Amino acid sequence: MAMKAIRLGLVAVAVALLATVWWQGFAAPAGMLYGATAEAAEAGYCLAVAERISEITGGWGDPRLERHLDEQVDFWRPRAGTAPGAGRVALARDSTAPGVNEGAHLHLAVQDCALRAVSFYGHRFASFE
Numbered sequence: 001m002a003m004k005a006i007r008l009g010l011v012a013v014a015v016a017l018l019a020t021v022w023w024q025g026f027a028a029p030a031g032m033l034y035g036a037t038a039e040a041a042e043a044g045y046c047l048a049v050a051e052r053i054s055e056i057t058g059g060w061g062d063p064r065l066e067r068h069l070d071e072q073v074d075f076w077r078p079r080a081g082t083a084p085g086a087g088r089v090a091l092a093r094d095s096t097a098p099g100v101n102e103g104a105h106l107h108l109a110v111q112d113c114a115l116r117a118v119s120f121y122g123h124r125f126a127s128f129e
């Protein structure tokens with residue numbers, strides 16, 4: 001009888017914990033990339049990433065990459081609002097910080113931005129097909 005009560009108590013605690021986590025998930029803010037505090041700032045950062053990589057490749061990169069960068073620019077530009085320059089400033093700060101390899105940072109950031117567009121906004125990049 002005591003073992004049954006312990007099991008019932010453990011199940012009740014587990015259900016309460018799951019319910020609490022589930023309920024708190026609705027109140028949790030969506031995590032923004034790279035310390036952005038608003039969706040427009042995040043979009044400006046992602047726009048800056050795609051534009052910077054395009055500057056580096058000069059349009060001579062792998063054609064599939066170039067198409068994807070163009071798609072990212074087209075996706076993020078309208079979301080960046082009226083001040084996309086803030087994204088460029090934030091990217092410059094992050095990519096030139098001591099010990100940071102700009103190429104590696106851009107490589108990871110363009111992936112993060114693409115995943116954000118797909119998972120958060122439900123966007124489909126034709127270049128992924």
